[in-house]
Amino acid sequence: MFTTETSETLRPMDGAKRTENLLEVTNLTCSFATDEGRALAVDGVSFSMRAGETLGLVGESGCGKTVTALCIMRLIQTPPGKIDGGSIMFRNQNLLALSEREIRKIRGNEISMVFQEPMTSLNPVFTCGYQVEEAVMLHQKVGKREAIERTLEMLHLVKIPDPKRVAKSYPHQLSGGMRQRVMIAMALSCTPRLLIADEPTTALDVTIQAQILELLQSLQEQFNMAILMITHDLGIIAEMARRVVVMYAGKVMEIGNVMEIFHDARHPYTLGLKESIPRLATKGVRLKVIPGKVPDPFDLPPGCRFSDRCKFAEYRCDNESIAIREVSENHWVRCWKDIRED
């Protein structure tokens, strides 16, 4: 079923220099200085994205999803944060090697981001219209009048019922769903090639979430834009993503297309995540749980990061670090064992 797609896809790990991939993250490592020492937030993360595709990045809090996104946007504050190594190739130029001036031409223009909490990412003292206009004028070098026109067009595009009124409103006067639409309008005002959506619907109610997901999908088709969908919700991944990256404690544990992740997951963590969803469980049967909790970032286990919670773990899992390997075409797993779903 996926043969035509996969044959065109370049392998994410082969580190080829010039590719047709829109984005290629290789061996990205990022850490933060804290009072207790350096915390390794992202440790050797590699994945790639093609133009127009949706890649899901899934994992629990603290696994490094958001930090990965901020690295791509070059928004890691230094200090305390520091990108320790790796490369992020976007349309064949390394974002990590660009100057602050050069990255500004890309950030917000070719790569945009939508955040989880629309209230805190909008400025409370300016009207929503003003904030979108500002983004348009900054990136598109157009005059005020044209920016206002473009803003209303964008607000209309994200299906805001009364764009003129909303443009004159302050963020606190709008509902959460409306605010998120304004954020999306702002992010899309420069028709980016890549949209990073970091938990864009987590703060919203389920019916509003459905509206926003539907909107993102239709806009993606319209603009042929790639979406990096960061979420902890496997349901959103199943709805939106074509390929999925599963992260745990700063490392990529599994990469595969969405069918493989949902029907042929090979990493015990991916399996555990799916098993702990109440909706997939039979009523009255105890939920299968992943025991314990995520490791302390200052005291990471020497072997596999997941070994202390893994029911399949054996001696070498606890003691030897393990490389990610390809179990079938474009399906990568970081595990010694060859487990299958029953």
Add this chain to the structure above:
Amino acid sequence: MDVLYAKQQTNGMLLKVENLQKHFPIRRGFFSRVVGHVRAVNGVSFDIRRGETLGLVGESGCGKTTMARVILRLLEPTAGSVYFDDVSIFSLGKQDMRAMRKRMQIIFQDPYGSLNPRLTVGSMISEAIRIHKLAHGEAVRERVVDLLDRVGIPAEHMNRYPHEFSGGQRQRIGIARALAVAPDLIIADEPVSALDVSIQAQIINLLKDLQEDLGLTFLFIAHDLGVVQYISDRVAVMYLGKIVELGDSRRLYAGAQHPYTQALLSAIPSLDPANKSKRVLLPGDVPSPANAPPGCAFHTRCPHVMPVCRERVPELKSTEENHQVACWLYHQ
């Protein structure tokens, strides 16, 4: 009174809520004139059997939490009554109410905000035991150790402070504190919403185990319909301060009747990428409870709206056994 008591016992009802209302006044201007009311809870009736879990779902602002607080009498009601074990709790005096509180406890969503940061876990749990005079001296400590053990916190962590624990562990401590007074009813207000999926599953299992071992009755409030489906025997769906559908959990999820419940269920992302959900997209946002539409509050977003919906409020009525719906589609 005695006769009624005996009757209720055979029915096995622990909690009975009748036409409960809670309106908050909106005050404006220099003299704080009342210019309107937020009808947070607007005539809710239901009951919970002993040992049962009733799930309560609804979107933010629908009045779930306000209702929980009124039931516990942390807020005074505007109208209506709540019978706990056949005692009308709104008629109780301060002393009697304190004794009653021992039997109903609450677990909050935010496990950090609801624990006093200056108290050790041990003192936090023993405080409740001492206040309600449930044990004395060394017995208090024993009881705390037993409670911590029950919720899966090592007893040697008794002298630690809340910030030393992870979110999941804090929620366990919140549960231990609620259990300290040996309650009959636990109102769990979004107890797992702030937790990661893997931790969420641990807490759900813990709640289930405790219910089985201690015969607890739960009112389980959540916006995550998947969690509610798994844990509840019956489910009530709330919209703008009213229950729009109430029924047996399996039946409600398999055959939702109210258009709002149908939309709510269809909005959950499918967990099968090959079989994506067909969403019933609701237009617009939830109207403000300060200015609820006349007639059926849902008519502004309902795909099946009829003229009668705009004028008259539908009552919650049975459509089949163990299934009640407030919608004009089902009763003329």
